[in-house]
Amino acid sequence: MMTGSLHPGGRWRSTFRVPAMDCPSEENLIRAALRGLRGARLTFDLPGRTLVVEHAGPADAVLQRLQPLKLGAQLIDSVALTEPGPAAAETDPAAEARVLRALLAINALMFVVELGAGWWAQSTGLMADALDMLADAAVYGTALLAVARGAASQAAAARVAGWTQALLALLALVEVARRAWFGSEPVSLLMMGVGALALVANVACLLLIARHRDGGVHMQASYIFSANDVLANLGVIVAGALVLATGAAWPDLLIGTVIAVVVLRGARRILALT
CATH class of the missing domain: 3.30.70.100 (Alpha-Beta Plaits)
Structure with a gap:
């Protein structure tokens, strides 16, 4: 060879x-x-x-x-190579950058909305889902920074994003434990309403990415991320419905724990790169 x-x-x-x-x-x-x-x-x-x-x-x-x-x-x-290989799929970097900026803005906005609503509604599920939004925003922001400034800046940004996500995920788990110990009364209707709003936001993200999902692996992965977020949103909505039906807080605590652990694992993967 x-x-x-x-x-x-x-x-x-x-x-x-x-x-x-x-x-x-x-x-x-x-x-x-x-x-x-x-x-x-x-x-x-x-x-x-x-x-x-x-x-x-x-x-x-x-x-x-x-x-x-x-x-x-x-x-x-x-x-x-005796002759050029098959042509790669055509991409529009400028258009992809615009989509990434839109995804970043949507996820950052929903992070703030869900975090505030989660605190008001005593819902660890909403707060953890907010962290999931932050995790996605960090990925999109890091990708944009890499395009603009190169690998060194990306590594620094990824390190900050990773530690921030890890800290917030741990705080979310502490909050789950605190509410499990001292008790909580999640506002089920607010959980379902904000969860539905987050669902709409992620569906919008899917529609934005759809036209670029075949243009590159990073865009395909972004599509997968948003699709997974839809599942998390549905989990929050279902948890809210169970809270409403049972009057118990455990569905909210369960979905909050699951999402926080997922975000924490994602943070560990990011930090492992830096």
Whole structure:
């Protein structure tokens, strides 16, 4: 098997195994690291943890840009290209950036709304769902920052976002424990109403992303994130209905715990990258 390091001339298609690459945060780090690499074309397979790069010159030059990211990148193979590979799907970076800004604004606004409503309604479910909105906003904001300023700024932003999410998730779990111990009376109708508003917001996000979901892995992942958020919103609404039907607080405490744990796990993944 030939490698780009042994045969530096011409164009090559190199395949890299990247064990720690499984979400858009890692993809954005890699895109930023390889920005400026002459003639590079990137194809990401997040589920398979692989990256294919069409490039000029030695594969070692690509690997040297990937290794500082500490994602465990390894060169699997590198083959000479006798003709260009299939054209990548056309994307409109400016349009994608506009969509990401809209997603950031929607999620940031709903974070504030749900957090305030959750406190007023004594609902840990709403408060935890607000953290989920914040987590998504952090992902979109970090992606936009990477486009504007590069990998170093993205790593710093991701670190701040990760620690912020972790702190808020832990506070949410403490709040769940406090309300479980001292008791709470969640306002079920407010839970369902704000949960429905959050559902509408996430459906709007899905509609915004839909036209770009095939344009790149990061947009596909954003679509998946919003789809998962819809499930969380439905969980809050169902919990509110159960609170209304039973008069008990445990459905709210349960959904609050589940969402907070999900956000905490996401924060750990972000911090692991930095």
